[in-house]
Amino acid sequence: MDRTTGRTFTRGATRFAPSPTGELHLGNARTALFNYLLARRAGERFVLRVEDTDAGRSRAEYTTGLLADLAWLGLEWDAGPGREDELGPYFQSQRGALYAQRFAELERQGVAYPCFCTPLELEAARHAQRASGRAPRYPGTCRELSAGERERRRTAGVPATLRFRVPSGRRIEFTDLVHGAQSFLSDDIGDFVIRRADGSAAFFFSNAVDDAAMGVSQLLRGEDHLTNTPRQLLILEALGLPAPCYGHIALILGPDGAPLSKRHGAASVRQFRDRGYRPEALVNYLFRLGHSSPEHDLLGIEALAAAFDVHHLGRSPAHFDEQQLRVWQKAAVQRLSVHETCTWLAAQLPAGLDPAAAQAFSAAVLPNVVLPEDARPWAQIIFGPPPILDAEGEQIVRAAGGAFFAAAARAATINGADLAAITAAARAASGAKGAQLYRPLRFALTGLGHGPELAPLLQAIPPGQIEQRLARFAHAPEAGVSPTTSKQ
RNA sequence: GCUCCCUUCGUCUAGAGGCCCAGGACAUAGCCCUCUCAAGGCUGUAACACGGGUUCGAAUCCCGUAGGGAGCGCCA
Numbered sequence: 001m002d003r004t005t006g007r008t009f010t011r012g013a014t015r016f017a018p019s020p021t022g023e024l025h026l027g028n029a030r031t032a033l034f035n036y037l038l039a040r041r042a043g044e045r046f047v048l049r050v051e052d053t054d055a056g057r058s059r060a061e062y063t064t065g066l067l068a069d070l071a072w073l074g075l076e077w078d079a080g081p082g083r084e085d086e087l088g089p090y091f092q093s094q095r096g097a098l099y100a101q102r103f104a105e106l107e108r109q110g111v112a113y114p115c116f117c118t119p120l121e122l123e124a125a126r127h128a129q130r131a132s133g134r135a136p137r138y139p140g141t142c143r144e145l146s147a148g149e150r151e152r153r154r155t156a157g158v159p160a161t162l163r164f165r166v167p168s169g170r171r172i173e174f175t176d177l178v179h180g181a182q183s184f185l186s187d188d189i190g191d192f193v194i195r196r197a198d199g200s201a202a203f204f205f206s207n208a209v210d211d212a213a214m215g216v217s218q219l220l221r222g223e224d225h226l227t228n229t230p231r232q233l234l235i236l237e238a239l240g241l242p243a244p245c246y247g248h249i250a251l252i253l254g255p256d257g258a259p260l261s262k263r264h265g266a267a268s269v270r271q272f273r274d275r276g277y278r279p280e281a282l283v284n285y286l287f288r289l290g291h292s293s294p295e296h297d298l299l300g301i302e303a304l305a306a307a308f309d310v311h312h313l314g315r316s317p318a319h320f321d322e323q324q325l326r327v328w329q330k331a332a333v334q335r336l337s338v339h340e341t342c343t344w345l346a347a348q349l350p351a352g353l354d355p356a357a358a359q360a361f362s363a364a365v366l367p368n369v370v371l372p373e374d375a376r377p378w379a380q381i382i383f384g385p386p387p388i389l390d391a392e393g394e395q396i397v398r399a400a401g402g403a404f405f406a407a408a409a410r411a412a413t414i415n416g417a418d419l420a421a422i423t424a425a426a427r428a429a430s431g432a433k434g435a436q437l438y439r440p441l442r443f444a445l446t447g448l449g450h451g452p453e454l455a456p457l458l459q460a461i462p463p464g465q466i467e468q469r470l471a472r473f474a475h476a477p478e479a480g481v482s483p484t485t486s487k488q
Numbered sequence: 489g490c491u492c493c494c495u496u497c498g499u500c501u502a503g504a505g506g507c508c509c510a511g512g513a514c515a516u517a518g519c520c521c522u523c524u525c526a527a528g529g530c531u532g533u534a535a536c537a538c539g540g541g542u543u544c545g546a547a548u549c550c551c552g553u554a555g556g557g558a559g560c561g562c563c564a
Contacts, residue, residue: 134489184491442523
């Protein structure tokens with residue numbers, strides 16, 4: 001009980017309210033993340049509400065995907081689908097009865113009225129208004145219909161929407177969490193639909209009413225809602241419901257400066273997930289997109305919450321930059337345990353590879369991998385046939401000499417995948433050191449002049465292969481004959 | 489058309505009148521380390537959209553201009 005208000009005290013909440021009409025978009029993912037962080041930071045609840053009022057576009061599989069992606073990102077909701085409580089249900093399609101009461105309340109007050117205009121008529125009106133240089137607003141055709149006329153049309157079965165009567169001459173003010181003081185004139189707003197002809201609730205209405213019903217105290221949403229806010233404030237005011245503090249964050253832009261969309265390639269969480277991006281990478285990147293922090297390390301979700309600050313949300317739109325995402329991905333990948341790495345790289349490994357070999361491979365290759373596909377060439381090199389050398393490789397191998405490789409191969413036979421033993425033997429046989437010692441070995445073993453560290457790489461090469469790959473150069477030709485083509 | 493939002497290095501941003509000839513991170517260039525790549529260390533290049541005000545003093549306040557974006561839907 002709150003002593004000052006006498007009302008039952010409930011913890012505040014933030015929410016994320018997606019509509020299941022597609023995959024979770026990066027922009028929405030960021031909105032979800034920010035709201036989650038805001039809740040965690042403030043000790044509030046994080047509510048997930050599915051806005052599936054558009055029966056035509058909403059699909060169950062999108063809901064499933066949405067929930068899965070959110071969970072994958074690590075954004076657990078305190079209330080929502082699968083976590084029902086007394087403030088639910090959390091699917092708007094199941095909240096019709098609650099809306100009905102509110103519709104009735106508004107109609108009784110005369111704040112809402114039935115509108116019998118057809119979509120065609122409305123479209124024509126908008127078109128005419130635009131053509132004559134005026135704002136496309138509801139012309140008010142049904143605003144002052146008499147009670148008798150309304151009744152007559154209703155009994156005649158004319159389909160009707162319910163419109164909110166926007167008061168004239170009002171100034172609507174509120175303080176935006178990120179943009180500060182905002183002020184709008186009600187005269188710039190036309191009467192808008194709050195209930196569709198099919199009886200379902202429209203966004204402005206259900207969204208606002210549910211926030212109030214679910215105890216949402218503050219929330220962050222896309223800037224495309226900024227100019228819609230006064231409408232929602234008007235609804236809440238008419239119903240005597242508390243309004244949450246709204247904060248509007250700018251849209252995420254693609255490389256060309258246009259709002260990020262499918263046009264720009266991958267734009268959904270699912271697509272990045274499928275390409276092997278780590279959730280920690282995505283979350284850390286999104287955390288810094290339109291939000292600044294002195295923290296420059298890869299942070300866990302709790303640390304992100306502690307570092308989140310609404311005052312450091314930017315007002316200008318940020319560009320999505322995959323290069324930056326890759327930086328976080330690299331950091332996230334380097335922190336993977338060997339076990340996690342094996343799972344992550346599973347698709348790149350030869351089928352039936354035994355666990356120990358998979359671990360050795362993963363450990364060796366991980367420092368050089370950002371996405372799983374980067375491991376594929378290494379899998380080919382390590383598990384495939386002895387690699388063919390290019391001209392540079394041949395030259396370096398030849399310069400090392402046959403004795404060098406004979407000794408190295410012998411050491412491998414005796415000691416196995418022991419780099420120290422192999423280099424010691426090669427050095428003793430040839431006197432080579434430094435690059436003269438390591439590069440020929442690297443080329444002979446991998447066919448390349450660059451790559452992961454040799455020692456762990458040796459651990460990943462299948463038994464017998466080290467010896468074989470080295471021995472093929474043990475009888476180095478005096479000149480001209482290529483062991484890579486004569487052998488193997 | 490009307491209303492609203494936005495504009496600092498390549499990118500994300502710090503900056504709430506003097507601490508800023510603008511700071512950080514990533515990217516990038518060079519050097520060091522190193523068998524190579526990566527990592528790490530050091531050094532460097534690089535920005536207040538433009539024009540007017542206000543002020544002793546402006547990236548910061550005001551007014552314009554330009555550019556970008558959003559909303560004005562029986563989409564959310």
